[in-house]
Amino acid sequence: MADESGWAGLMVGGDAAAVEVRDVVVRYGDTTAVDGVSLTLPRGRVLALLGHNGAGKTSLLQVCEGFRRPDDGVARVLGLDPVGDHDELMPRLGIMLQSGGVYPWATAGEILRLFASFAAHPLDTDMLLDRLGLRRFERTRFRRLSGGEQQRLSLAVALVGRPELVFLDEPTAGMDTEARHTTWQLIEELRADGVSVLLTTHLLDEAERLADDVVIMRSGTVAATGTPAELTSAAAVDVLEVRADPGLDLTGLRAGRTVAEPAPGQYTISGDLHTAGLAEVLAWFAAAGADVTAINTRRRTLEDVYLSLTTTQTPVGAAK
Numbered sequence: 001m002a003d004e005s006g007w008a009g010l011m012v013g014g015d016a017a018a019v020e021v022r023d024v025v026v027r028y029g030d031t032t033a034v035d036g037v038s039l040t041l042p043r044g045r046v047l048a049l050l051g052h053n054g055a056g057k058t059s060l061l062q063v064c065e066g067f068r069r070p071d072d073g074v075a076r077v078l079g080l081d082p083v084g085d086h087d088e089l090m091p092r093l094g095i096m097l098q099s100g101g102v103y104p105w106a107t108a109g110e111i112l113r114l115f116a117s118f119a120a121h122p123l124d125t126d127m128l129l130d131r132l133g134l135r136r137f138e139r140t141r142f143r144r145l146s147g148g149e150q151q152r153l154s155l156a157v158a159l160v161g162r163p164e165l166v167f168l169d170e171p172t173a174g175m176d177t178e179a180r181h182t183t184w185q186l187i188e189e190l191r192a193d194g195v196s197v198l199l200t201t202h203l204l205d206e207a208e209r210l211a212d213d214v215v216i217m218r219s220g221t222v223a224a225t226g227t228p229a230e231l232t233s234a235a236a237v238d239v240l241e242v243r244a245d246p247g248l249d250l251t252g253l254r255a256g257r258t259v260a261e262p263a264p265g266q267y268t269i270s271g272d273l274h275t276a277g278l279a280e281v282l283a284w285f286a287a288a289g290a291d292v293t294a295i296n297t298r299r300r301t302l303e304d305v306y307l308s309l310t311t312t313q314t315p316v317g318a319a320k
């Protein structure tokens with residue numbers, strides 16, 4: 001893909017993690033927005049920060065971007081101090097803010113070319129305008145673009161300098177389905193070329209699709225970390241629902257499982273339901289001579305995990 005898209009030629013060097021955050025605290029007066037957060041984004045990976053409104057995601061991102069000095073703790077970005085080494089870091093970073101950051105009276109083409117002119121080896125601006133569906137808005141002033149079009153331009157601005165590390169604050173918020181898929185594709189291409197990406201999102205499917213690692217924040221703290229697969233399987237107790245004759249004696253089915261008949265003829269079984277476990281359960285129903293009319297099994301999704309972590313007070317599952 002690198003040849004077609006033009007990301008090729010990116011130099012990603014150094015051994016330091018893309019982002020290393022240790023015990024970072026951010027306060028606004030009496031409000032503690034980030035309360036001792038630690039995380040690592042290794043090079044060439046995509047990390048998604050999830051959390052409810054006000055969980056502290058943007059504040060943490062601002063620390064990593066060098067726009068805010070942490071009140072406590074340490075942040076290192078590409079091995080450097082994001083505040084002290086800001087000038088050295090900025091050309092190596094791509095930053096997409098939640099809003100603003102560009103000149104509202106300038107046209108989309110002017111804005112993109114301006115940011116390209118700051119970079120030593122910019123991407124082809126025409127290619128970016130085409131990829132992000134912005135070509136017909138090249139002469140449109142930023143303030144006349146729709147919210148989703150402004151988002152697309154902000155993404156193009158973040159990428160035009162061939163960054164080693166990209167910060168994306170809710171990159172697809174307000175985008176239509178097509179633009180969202182294009183953005184996902186671009187992020188996957190960036191990763192394939194070794195670019196590191198730290199993004200925030202409220203979209204669980206976005207995190208599940210894009211992220212190598214997920215950090216779920218709750219009220220300024222880390223509620224859970226892991227790969228999407230770790231989070232969904234570690235916290236998961238898969239549930240099998242079976243419809244069969246009512247009133248079966250479930251004693252033999254209980255070993256190592258939780259079994260219930262919440263309504264006549266509707267059985268729920270949870271426990272080890274990987275292939276062998278599932279086969280055992282169905283074999284038990286067959287041996288019992290039951291007339292099974294329906295089965296349904298469901299793995300927990302990242303959304304289930306997220307909701308259980310952010311809507312209850314007690315962390316569950318893969319919380320670390």
Ligand SMILES: Nc1ncnc2c1ncn2[C@@H]1O[C@H](COP(=O)(O)OP(=O)(O)OP(=O)(O)O)[C@@H](O)[C@H]1O
Pocket residue numbers: 028031032033051052053054055056057058059060
């Ligand atoms: N400049 C500020 N002054 C005072 N309080 C602030 C400021 N910026 C953020 N906060 C507060 O800090 C907390 C964390 O805000 P932050 O924007 O980091 O959360 P977030 O997870 O990014 O939220 P969202 O998903 O809504 O963007 C919130 O309670 C917010 O009201």
